[in-house]
Amino acid sequence: MTQTNNQSVTDDLHARALAAAAYIRSVAQHQPRLGLVLGSGLGDFADHVQKAVAIPYSEIPNFPVSTVPGHSGRLVVGEIEGVPVVVMQGRVHAYEGYSMSEVTFPTRVLGLLGVKQLIVTNAAGGINPDYGQGAIVAISDHINFTGRNSVAGPNEPRFGPRFFDMTHAYSPDLRRLARKEAATQGWKLEEGVYIAVFGPSYETPAEIRAFRTLGADLVGMSTVHEVIVARHMGIDVLGLSVVTNMAAGVLDQPINHEEVMETGRRIAGQFTSLLTALIPQLANNTSAC
Ligand code: HPA
Numbered sequence: 001m002t003q004t005n006n007q008s009v010t011d012d013l014h015a016r017a018l019a020a021a022a023y024i025r026s027v028a029q030h031q032p033r034l035g036l037v038l039g040s041g042l043g044d045f046a047d048h049v050q051k052a053v054a055i056p057y058s059e060i061p062n063f064p065v066s067t068v069p070g071h072s073g074r075l076v077v078g079e080i081e082g083v084p085v086v087v088m089q090g091r092v093h094a095y096e097g098y099s100m101s102e103v104t105f106p107t108r109v110l111g112l113l114g115v116k117q118l119i120v121t122n123a124a125g126g127i128n129p130d131y132g133q134g135a136i137v138a139i140s141d142h143i144n145f146t147g148r149n150s151v152a153g154p155n156e157p158r159f160g161p162r163f164f165d166m167t168h169a170y171s172p173d174l175r176r177l178a179r180k181e182a183a184t185q186g187w188k189l190e191e192g193v194y195i196a197v198f199g200p201s202y203e204t205p206a207e208i209r210a211f212r213t214l215g216a217d218l219v220g221m222s223t224v225h226e227v228i229v230a231r232h233m234g235i236d237v238l239g240l241s242v243v244t245n246m247a248a249g250v251l252d253q254p255i256n257h258e259e260v261m262e263t264g265r266r267i268a269g270q271f272t273s274l275l276t277a278l279i280p281q282l283a284n285n286t287s288a289c
Contacts, residue, residue, distance in 0.1 A: 010156035013101060013108070016062040020105075021112040023061050024086075028053035028077035032086040034283055035115040035235075036275070037106075039091070039122035039222060040257075041244065041264015045272055046089040052078035057090075063109070064092040064102045075106075080276060083283040086110060093222055095200040100150040104229040108159065111233040117174065117282055118230045119238045119275070120223050123260045125247035127208055128192055128217035133246060134267050135190055136182070136274065138175045139239030142224045143195040143216055150225035151232050160232035169231055174238040174282055181278045187270070192217030194241060196224040205249025219247050238282065240274075242267055 030051075038045055046054075057063040057073040066073050076087040088106055092098045110118065124137070131137060155162045175191065182189035195211050197203060199221035203211070211219060218241050230237050244263035245255050 006154035010154045014156055014158055017105065017108040017112050019061045020063055020109045024055065024075065024077065024109070024113060027055055030077050030079070030084040030086075031114060032077060032084040033114060033116045034083060034085050034279060035088070035110040035118045036085060037088045037091055037118070037120045037226060039242070039264075041123055041261040042121050042242065042268070042271060043089045044265070044268050045275060046074065046076045046087050048272060048276060049076045049078035049080060049085065049087055052076050062105065064098055064105060066090050066092045067096050080279045083279050085279065086113060086115065091222060091226070093199065094146065094148065094225070095198055095221060100148055100152070100225060103225050104150045107226045107229045108233070111159070111230070111235055115235060117236045117238070118226075119240065119282075120226055120230075121240045121242070122220050122223050123244040123264055124194060124218040124220040124241040125202070125208075125245055125255065126217075126243035126250065127195075127212050127219055127247045129250060131190060131192070131217070131243045133243055134263055135243040136267065136271060137190040137192045137218060137241045137243060138178050139170050139194045139218070139223070139241055140175065140191045141170060141193050142227065142239075143193060143214060144224045144228070145211075146196050146198045146224065148198075148225070150228045160234065164232055166228070166231060169227055169237060170239050171236040173285065174236060177281050177285060178238060178240070178274070178278055181281065182274060185273055185277070192241075194218045194220060194223060194239065197221055202255045203248045208247045208249050218243065242271065
């Protein structure tokens with residue numbers, strides 16, 4: 001690619017993200033500093049947003065629309081406990097056929113809206129046998145095993161630098177607040193390493209054994225590309241996985257999407273209590289910004 005082509009590719013992405021952000025601002029007047037991405041089976045949390053303005057993804061210029069059952073596809077802007085938030089009720093995945101820039105486009109838009117802290121949530125398979133089905137786990141780090149990187153290609157310096165650090169991709173500060181709040185609510189928030197696969201097939205037991213050897217505690221098909229882009233833009237990240245099923249071969253039983261959705265719904269109350277109490281604390285935690 002020539003220098004001029006590179007420039008036009010990144011100019012175009014930036015302009016498309018600006019157009020989406022401008023549309024959202026024209027519909028919802030809140031000024032969110034905190035963003036939340038709700039994964040499979042976890043979308044109901046969006047119903048707890050107060051003074052909510054819900055915008056279907058299909059109405060937002062250039063926004064990708066999910067094809068997966070359980071991913072509603074609405075952006076909900078409003079407040080949680082008085083904190084302005086922007087909530088993605090559903091996300092798109094690379095396995096649906098979307099490019100890396102489409103998968104991470106919403107994260108770019110959240111950054112342009114002014115988001116400084118991002119909570120990314122997902123459904124994941126539990127590799128670590130200490131986790132039970134339904135456990136909520138704070139992601140401490142990730143292994144990107146998808147074979148793609150969401151910032152490959154021409155770099156847009158208005159978003160961030162060409163090379164950037166991923167040592168604290170998942171903010172230790174935000175994780176500490178989440179652990180503390182879970183303890184206050186009487187349960188232990190586990191921590192673990194999330195390995196991302198491309199999907200959409202679930203893994204084989206041999207793959208899961210290999211991932212355990214690599215140091216992974218959880219496996220899923222999302223999150224890492226959004227987190228890479230968030231870190232590119234200097235956004236602090238808290239990652240929360242819900243162990244919707246034990247990973248392949250951990251138990252001698254097949255995995256299915258309905259089980260994944262059902263577990264998400266089962267822990268919805270606990271998940272909602274954690275997020276509702278945590279969001280004001282994250283927003284007040286200036287040291288993390
Ligand atoms: N593997 C990959 N992705 C997942 C799983 C799993 O077992 N459960 C929920 N998302």
